[in-house]
Amino acid sequence: DLVDRGDLDSYRRLREALSACPYPVWPCLGNHDVRGNFAEIFPEIPMQGGFVHYVVDQGPLRFLVLDTLEEGRHGGAFCEARAAWLSARLGEEPRRPTVIVLHHPPIEPGIDWMTTDPDEPWAMRLAGAMRGHSQIVGMICGHIHRSIVTGWSGRPLAVCASTAPQVALTLAPM
16 A cells, blocks of 8 residues: 555655655555545556556566555455456557556465455456466565565466565464
C-alpha cells in the first residue's frame, strides 16, 4: 500500500517523502489506497479508464504496472477492462522482456488470511490475459508484508517486503 488510510493528507506526506528520492518512483496502488485521492496528489501518474495502470519503458525492460485495487476489499481485483488493457499492452511489444507489477499476488502464500484462492475470478482473468505472452520474464508484487519468491503461471513471482510492519509466517489456519 502507498498509504494506510487513502486520505489526501497521507498522499501529500507520501509525495513529500518521495520527492527526496534521486531516482524515478513508479507507484502501484494497494488495498488501502483510494484512486481519486491518489490522482489528485499525483496527477502525473497515468490513469486510464478509471484505473492507475501504465507502462514504464526502462532500458531493456518494459514494466506494466497494474491496478488490482477494488476499493473497500482486502483482496485483489482484475476486471475485464483491466484484462483488455493488459492484453493490448502485451501485444504491443511481444519480443521485449516485460515485468508485470501488481500489488496483490495471485498466490497462496501460506498465511491463511492473506491467501488468494487460485480459482478466484480475478486471478484466473489475470492468468488468461498473460497466457501466450512469452515476453513476460517475471512479476513483482506487495500486499503480503513479507518477502516471498515463488512461481505463478509459469513465471517467477517476487513479493516484496513492506516498509510497514512485517507479517509473521504462521502456517496454521486462523
